[in-house]
Amino acid sequence: MPSRPPVPPFTHESAVEKVLRAENGWNSRDPEKVALAYSPDSEWRNRAEFLHGRERIVEFLTRKWNQEKDYRLIKELWAFGGNRIAVRFAYEFHDNSGNWYRSYGNENWEFDEDGLMRRRIASINDLGISESERKFFWPLGPRPADHPGLSELGL
Template sequence: MASESKPPFPPFTRETAQQKVKAAQAAWNTKNPDLVQYAYTPDSVWRNRDTFLQGREQIVAFLRQKWAKEGEYRLRKELFAFGGDKIAVQFWYEWKDGEGQWWRTYGLEDWTFAANGLMRKRQMSGNDVKIGDGERWFVDGVDVDAVEIGEAHW
């Protein structure tokens, strides 16, 4: 079992908040729910769009379903704001459905952490937009952090 703490710990500085964001990005890009779950407290509560979850068991089941549906998933997270034990994140990810249609999901998350550095609350709002293969940002071999994302892409 993973450690029951995950540095850096709150209260966050810009540097430590950025570390949390990029660690989350790296973990989610593994698409391994058994690994990802250990960033959250055992009783963590989530709102993911219209789905409400509590606890690691529900988080793992949700992520398994998510990544079974969202093929070739690639995610980018960026720090939006932080303070005390909270971090706000903007994100973009691309994925392909079972019929071969590409999608880009745009969204925001707000995170609240326990003193041990594990996330105790996660709220996510996102929107899915159909894209063509030629509109993809996160193609094979591209570092998601190197993609320039700006208002011109919205």
């Protein structure tokens, strides 16, 4: 199986790189591409939903991005050690009725020796916002390097 650098054990620099790569992948909103960052037998807890394996990840992400329109995500490294990384994140989207939300959360990640994520545990809370309260403005796709992160935005 091909490796997915950076691989553990993580340094601060490699953990930051891993987080940015994950953010960019999710901002692509391409379920097949995103799923390749996870081990074939990856285990997830996303809110109260439990998933096992890439096929379920693709199904989950397809459903997610069909419901969450104009999705934009920012992730920030919280802690790291060995083969684990903890992140905090926020994302904004609107539903099919045009209602805007900002979702806040934390994720705990565990990687195999090839740098594929074998476990993802996500806790997420949603906050309804008005369109005027949005903070994530960039063309769909990766966040531009000059766009502020969570800390800079006061989130």
